[in-house]
Amino acid sequence: MNKITVIGLDGKLPPEVDRMAERIGEDIANSGCVLICGGKKGVMEAACRGAKKAGGITVGILPSFDGSEANDYVDVVIPSGMGYARNTLVVSSGDAIVSLNGSTGTLSEIAMALNYGKPVFCIEGSGGVTDKVRNALADDKRVSQIKMVKAEDAIRECLKFI
Amino acid sequence: MNKITVIGLDGKLPPEVDRMAERIGEDIANSGCVLICGGKKGVMEAACRGAKKAGGITVGILPSFDGSEANDYVDVVIPSGMGYARNTLVVSSGDAIVSLNGSTGTLSEIAMALNYGKPVFCIEGSGGVTDKVRNALADDKRVSQIKMVKAEDAIRECLKFI
Amino acid sequence: MNKITVIGLDGKLPPEVDRMAERIGEDIANSGCVLICGGKKGVMEAACRGAKKAGGITVGILPSFDGSEANDYVDVVIPSGMGYARNTLVVSSGDAIVSLNGSTGTLSEIAMALNYGKPVFCIEGSGGVTDKVRNALADDKRVSQIKMVKAEDAIRECLKFI
Amino acid sequence: MNKITVIGLDGKLPPEVDRMAERIGEDIANSGCVLICGGKKGVMEAACRGAKKAGGITVGILPSFDGSEANDYVDVVIPSGMGYARNTLVVSSGDAIVSLNGSTGTLSEIAMALNYGKPVFCIEGSGGVTDKVRNALADDKRVSQIKMVKAEDAIRECLKFI
Numbered sequence: 001m002n003k004i005t006v007i008g009l010d011g012k013l014p015p016e017v018d019r020m021a022e023r024i025g026e027d028i029a030n031s032g033c034v035l036i037c038g039g040k041k042g043v044m045e046a047a048c049r050g051a052k053k054a055g056g057i058t059v060g061i062l063p064s065f066d067g068s069e070a071n072d073y074v075d076v077v078i079p080s081g082m083g084y085a086r087n088t089l090v091v092s093s094g095d096a097i098v099s100l101n102g103s104t105g106t107l108s109e110i111a112m113a114l115n116y117g118k119p120v121f122c123i124e125g126s127g128g129v130t131d132k133v134r135n136a137l138a139d140d141k142r143v144s145q146i147k148m149v150k151a152e153d154a155i156r157e158c159l160k161f162i
Numbered sequence: 163m164n165k166i167t168v169i170g171l172d173g174k175l176p177p178e179v180d181r182m183a184e185r186i187g188e189d190i191a192n193s194g195c196v197l198i199c200g201g202k203k204g205v206m207e208a209a210c211r212g213a214k215k216a217g218g219i220t221v222g223i224l225p226s227f228d229g230s231e232a233n234d235y236v237d238v239v240i241p242s243g244m245g246y247a248r249n250t251l252v253v254s255s256g257d258a259i260v261s262l263n264g265s266t267g268t269l270s271e272i273a274m275a276l277n278y279g280k281p282v283f284c285i286e287g288s289g290g291v292t293d294k295v296r297n298a299l300a301d302d303k304r305v306s307q308i309k310m311v312k313a314e315d316a317i318r319e320c321l322k323f324i
Numbered sequence: 325m326n327k328i329t330v331i332g333l334d335g336k337l338p339p340e341v342d343r344m345a346e347r348i349g350e351d352i353a354n355s356g357c358v359l360i361c362g363g364k365k366g367v368m369e370a371a372c373r374g375a376k377k378a379g380g381i382t383v384g385i386l387p388s389f390d391g392s393e394a395n396d397y398v399d400v401v402i403p404s405g406m407g408y409a410r411n412t413l414v415v416s417s418g419d420a421i422v423s424l425n426g427s428t429g430t431l432s433e434i435a436m437a438l439n440y441g442k443p444v445f446c447i448e449g450s451g452g453v454t455d456k457v458r459n460a461l462a463d464d465k466r467v468s469q470i471k472m473v474k475a476e477d478a479i480r481e482c483l484k485f486i
Numbered sequence: 487m488n489k490i491t492v493i494g495l496d497g498k499l500p501p502e503v504d505r506m507a508e509r510i511g512e513d514i515a516n517s518g519c520v521l522i523c524g525g526k527k528g529v530m531e532a533a534c535r536g537a538k539k540a541g542g543i544t545v546g547i548l549p550s551f552d553g554s555e556a557n558d559y560v561d562v563v564i565p566s567g568m569g570y571a572r573n574t575l576v577v578s579s580g581d582a583i584v585s586l587n588g589s590t591g592t593l594s595e596i597a598m599a600l601n602y603g604k605p606v607f608c609i610e611g612s613g614g615v616t617d618k619v620r621n622a623l624a625d626d627k628r629v630s631q632i633k634m635v636k637a638e639d640a641i642r643e644c645l646k647f648i
Contacts, residue, residue, distance in 0.1 A: 065569060082250075108439060114431075129464070246405065247575075250571040266600040267597075273597055274570055276590040294624060296622075298619045299618070327562065385564075402578075412568075416566065417565065
């Protein structure tokens, strides 16, 4: 099965970002892909909620060893016990990455995904590092792996790369 | 969803061990649990084959970063790129562990599972370290987490602990 | 012993960046700190070379399991076998981080260090993501952990935070 | 520099095991090798104490992200934040492994070291899994990597394999 990883802010989301993430989760499920994420709140929870609405399968790779930290919409909890090293697993597991909002944790995942040679779909207008990461990589050849897309187009664009 | 991890030899199996592993995979799927494994051949492949026969979901956490190393019956491939450190993920992800046959890799997983406080169901007569691991832990209090069971009873016994 | 982590481009360096990295390695050793790095070439090798000139101790945490990938100036090789997950170890091991030049691997390490709450000293004029990372974090509260410093001032500034 | 990893019980030791571990630490330092360990108490602390008496260098790779968990004799603390996954680093970092006493954590490290093809020197009479691990691997070809040695001979024997 193909897999799409969703990354982004673990925290309270602006309502429009919550809607974007939920929409992306639904689109992942409707496309027949498995949704991979870090298993926590915020963007991860909204995306998993969307995927479950559409009958999809969700996987959450947690930093801690405590499965109860997973949000309520994760089917398969991987309690890694590896702390932030789990960020590398979250991105290595996806055929493509979708990013919304986020801070330094999300930035580490975007950077790692680029390093792995994976395409990263940054949702326009979702805020945080997602909207600004290209500014850190202005002349870097890997910047071409970053695609700025609208939430409603993201999964359709992803599927072209899988 | 509850998850049961299957560990054991990555290599050519005696036919009766292949049948045991396949049976266990079927029983995991029929019990509504997700099957977690290391994603490779031997015991892992036989168990995944059984789970797919019964319509279950299988997850394979690979040592390498190369998803093509997964056996044909893995639904969700987690290409960890972490080498043998992935052994800790394989056991931390299961609510209970079932072990068949195996060598030093399997022994490391049994030991890690005991260390995590998880129950380990060793299939009687499957050979390798699975049949002998208790001899390394004769006076250790953790030896009580090891249950020697017949293949046909393993998942029923597992479910009592989940 | 206090430890300072040096991160940056694994590849051929402009001569002035090589000199900056070597200078920083020397200053780390002269301050009595252990130099931690990813063990490879480029910035890592130049910094280790500098530290050994000054009689310091160097540790290299490699992505692979093959110790021979370490540069010639690493005293203690940690062949992690964990791929890019080793990036988290490289930054978790340092009390402060010094960054020069670099691409997406370096960006992942800067982001992870900020995530861990560590101070990151970016060497002005060293190029690559080191010079531009702040642009990805414009309004993020963690941007204050990034200090832009000249190479010759870096370790003196670091020591104020250790 | 060559490196020898010492593994074993993290807890209160019988006095004779404490003496054995301290002796081994001293011998490692006197042979010019770096001592690698898990950084905690018990066997690890006794071995580090011995190494520091003899002026050696000690490295401790901790499971947690909290460097204060290291024993007082660790020079270079690697706070991995990776939980038990750090066990794989502890053994991958040594050219040879010396084991004393121990329970399931130690057993996981012995098994992982054998899996990596490394020689494991088990100290005779130190108790725990160290004295019994061969019983779990009776017919396994990797059992030949286990050498049962007296504490006073261990490092001399190690050096033949490095």
